[in-house]
Every structure is written in structure tokens, then in C-alpha cells.
Amino acid sequence: MHIITPKELEEILLHFSQSMTEIDSEEDLLWDLVGNCISKLNFEDAVVYLLDESGQYLEQKAALGPKSGGNREIIQAIRVPVGKGVTGKVVNTGLPLLIQDTRQFPDYIPDDQYRLSEVAVPILLEGKVIGVIDSENSQAGYFTEQHVRILNAVASIYSGQIARIRAEKHLQEKQEKLLELQKRNYQFQLEALSAQLSPHFVFNSLNSIQNQIFRDDKESSLRFLSIFAKLLRYFLSQLHLEKAALKEEVQMLNWYMQLQKLRYGDSLHFEIKAEESLSIDRVKIPSMVIQNLLENLLEEQIQSANGAISLLVTFEKTQNAVAMQAWINQSDKKGTVEKRKTGNQPTRTWEDFVRLMNEIKPFHIQYETGEKPCPQSQKPCKYVTLILPILDE
Missing domain, CATH: 3.30.450.40 (GAF domain)
Incomplete structure (x- = not known):
């Protein structure tokens, strides 16, 4: 041995x-x-x-x-x-x-x-x-x-x-994951901007404003042109931000819906409500979600509309989150609501958008969708509920 x-x-x-x-x-x-x-x-x-x-x-x-x-x-x-x-x-x-x-x-x-x-x-x-x-x-x-x-x-x-x-x-692996996350985040930001500034929305908004100009309605033309400019500035300012003041998001929705109302006139009715106890001027939520949802809902419903469309959007406080509910219906009255071609549909649905955002951030945004009687008319209505976390300052 x-x-x-x-x-x-x-x-x-x-x-x-x-x-x-x-x-x-x-x-x-x-x-x-x-x-x-x-x-x-x-x-x-x-x-x-x-x-x-x-x-x-x-x-x-x-x-x-x-x-x-x-x-x-x-x-x-x-x-x-x-x-x-x-x-x-x-x-x-x-x-x-x-x-x-x-x-x-x-x-x-x-x-x-x-x-x-x-x-x-x-x-x-x-x-x-x-x-x-x-x-x-x-x-x-x-x-x-x-x-x-x-x-x-x-x-x-x-x-x-x-x-x-x-x-x-x-x-x-951590660095590769971070690089992939950054890449997907850039992709998400581009998709968010593309969804908010979709070509057909920009074109149709400018076309509607142009019609006001042709009618020699200077006051309406200037007002809607100002709204359109404010909306563009807001979208661009939020591009690199993860959160937004609820007050500003509600204002953005009003601007957005006013431009849609300019286009569709009496065929489109909308109402946006925020619970008084919500303190929307201090609450911050994930940005770039709400408008994408409404854009999708309008595209989907207008595609098959036979009459006037009513949209109700509400915001309520639930523990450490904001519950946003959107209700949209169609009347049986035949009207002149403009039909859109399938090619104008968003390339990514709002559900995909929320899933992508949860994966990248993550914010754990929850959602539910289905059909219920509309609160304002009790007629059949499609509804979507988003549970948006209240983010720290």
C-alpha cells in the first residue's frame, strides 16, 4: 500500500x-x-x-x-x-x-x-x-x-x-432574461403607441375635423383640433411611463371619446363616471391599458352594429385597486353607423395586451368579460371589468 x-x-x-x-x-x-x-x-x-x-x-x-x-x-x-x-x-x-x-x-x-x-x-x-x-x-x-x-x-x-x-x-441567464425583457418592453411600448395612434384612428379623426372645416364651423374645428393635439401629446408623454394618474386617464378617455363622437355623431353615446371617494387626482394606475380596451370594444361592436351604440365606463375603489367597468350595447334601431373592414381591427386584442403587460411589469392586472343587462337600459350588454392595482407614487 x-x-x-x-x-x-x-x-x-x-x-x-x-x-x-x-x-x-x-x-x-x-x-x-x-x-x-x-x-x-x-x-x-x-x-x-x-x-x-x-x-x-x-x-x-x-x-x-x-x-x-x-x-x-x-x-x-x-x-x-x-x-x-x-x-x-x-x-x-x-x-x-x-x-x-x-x-x-x-x-x-x-x-x-x-x-x-x-x-x-x-x-x-x-x-x-x-x-x-x-x-x-x-x-x-x-x-x-x-x-x-x-x-x-x-x-x-x-x-x-x-x-x-x-x-x-x-x-x-439573468442578464439574458433582462435583455429579453428589455426587448419585449420596447416591443410593448411600440405596440402601445401603435394601438393608441393607430393609422385609421388618426386618419379618421383628421378626416372628421376636416369635415368641420369644410362646413365652415371654425369653433368646432379648432376645439376638436385642440383635443386631437392634446391626445397625441398625452400618448407620447406616457410612452415610457409605467403609471399614470387616474385623473389624466379619465381626461384622456373623454378626449378620445369626443373624437369618436365627432365621427359617429348621434350614433354613438358615451358616459364616463368616477366614484367620488376614489380621489382620482391622487390615484395612479398602470398606463396604456384603458384606451386600448375601449378601442378594441368600439372596433368590435361597430363592426357588427345595426344602430346606435351606448358606452358606459365607471371607476370604483376596491381595496388597493381600481375597478374599471365598461358596458357597451347596440340598439335594434337601424341606423347609419359606419361599418369597418376586418383589416382595421387591432393586431393585438386588449386581452393579449394585458397579458403582455403583466408578463413584462408585472402588475397582476385582472380582468373579466361577459354579457349582462346594461345598468342604464337593462338591454343585453357586453361588459369588461379591469382590476387595476393602485401604484405607489
Whole structure:
């Protein structure tokens, strides 16, 4: 039995430490570990196990010796239940296990062949066992306490490197996720602006104002042109903001609906109410949601309208949120409401918009939609409820 001298031990541990300086993947690290066990400790075999995601099994991740098929392949890789065999018991106890004669160890689990001695030490990370370094030998009594101490030191060295690699991987994934989130946020902002300044809305608004000018109605023309300009300024000012004052959102809705009213005249009726106790001048909610919802509702209902359309929008306080309800109906009276082509429909529905916003922010905006009698007429009405969180200043 060869006794390793202190000088040899220092050289062995130095080699283990230096061999991994350029390694940046966990797989490469584990194969480097088993390679060094074979070359520097003269083991017959070396296997590294890691716990699977469930924490219930050890999986062979790297092996040299009879278990190695070359090209970093493990011949008939096995999974060992935690608590079973030598390696499974090491996971349970968190302590090394030295078996001088496996014939005297009833829990021994043969792998590729039956061997007479085995040593296994835990790989610890933040006080928890994440894997095991294991080696077997055909001779009984081959492994010594010195081997245990060496493997413990090796496990500590490699566990530090595993921690480094995992931390770097986590940081990289976090950065990639952040970049993807930023990319989606930019996409969301562009889609929000596109939804608010949709070409057909801008064109139709300007066309309606132009009609007022042709009629020589200067007062109405100037008033609606001013409203249109205010609406554009508001949309642009909110583009990079996550929250908006409820008071300003309500004002925006009034401007928006006045432009729609200019276009459709008596065929469109609307009313916007805010509960007095809501303090809309101080409450802030997620921006760029409400107008997108109303745009969708109007597009959908006008598409199939046979008469006048009535819209009621209410805002109420519910705990730490604002409940917005929109009710829209169609009368049976045949009228002249302009039909819109399918091509004018928004490319993203308001539900998609809310889901995207929740994913990016997230605000946890809740919504419900269905059909109920309209509060003002008791006629069939489509309704949408949005639960918008009240945001801190």
C-alpha cells in the first residue's frame, strides 16, 4: 500500500487546483476531476455523481476507467436512489464512507462489476450535498483514510469551482432574461403607441375635423383640433411611463371619446363616471391599458352594429385597486353607423395586451368579460371589468 508523502500530497492538490483554471463549464469540470483521480491518484476507476433536480436520485455525470466508453460517454450510466448503496448513504449523512470489503457491506450496489473496496466522499455546496466522488477497487482494503482526506480536499476545491460556474451561469441567464425583457418592453411600448395612434384612428379623426372645416364651423374645428393635439401629446408623454394618474386617464378617455363622437355623431353615446371617494387626482394606475380596451370594444361592436351604440365606463375603489367597468350595447334601431373592414381591427386584442403587460411589469392586472343587462337600459350588454392595482407614487 503506497503512502502518499506530504510533498506528493501538495503536488497532487496543486495539480487539481491548477487544472481547472481555464474551465468554464460544469461538464468539463467533472470530467477533469475524474481524469485527475485516475492519473494522479492511480485509481482503477472514478465516478462523479450529482443529484438530479428532484433531489431523489444520484446520476452519473462523469467517469473514467471501465465505466468510460470514450468521447465523454458513460457505459450504462445508472441512477442511485438517495439512501441506497454507498453513494446514496453519503448523500443522507453528508459524511465520507470508506468500505474496506464490500462483501461485508450488505447495501453495496455493484455497477459494471463487483469490486471489493470502495470510497465515496460528498461534494458540498453551501452546506448541502450536491454530489458524490466515488471510486472502487478490485482489491479489498485498497483505500485508506489518507485517500478519504485527499478526496475531501479535492471535493472542496471542485465544489468551489462548481459554485463559481453556477453563479456565472445564473448571472448570464439573468442578464439574458433582462435583455429579453428589455426587448419585449420596447416591443410593448411600440405596440402601445401603435394601438393608441393607430393609422385609421388618426386618419379618421383628421378626416372628421376636416369635415368641420369644410362646413365652415371654425369653433368646432379648432376645439376638436385642440383635443386631437392634446391626445397625441398625452400618448407620447406616457410612452415610457409605467403609471399614470387616474385623473389624466379619465381626461384622456373623454378626449378620445369626443373624437369618436365627432365621427359617429348621434350614433354613438358615451358616459364616463368616477366614484367620488376614489380621489382620482391622487390615484395612479398602470398606463396604456384603458384606451386600448375601449378601442378594441368600439372596433368590435361597430363592426357588427345595426344602430346606435351606448358606452358606459365607471371607476370604483376596491381595496388597493381600481375597478374599471365598461358596458357597451347596440340598439335594434337601424341606423347609419359606419361599418369597418376586418383589416382595421387591432393586431393585438386588449386581452393579449394585458397579458403582455403583466408578463413584462408585472402588475397582476385582472380582468373579466361577459354579457349582462346594461345598468342604464337593462338591454343585453357586453361588459369588461379591469382590476387595476393602485401604484405607489
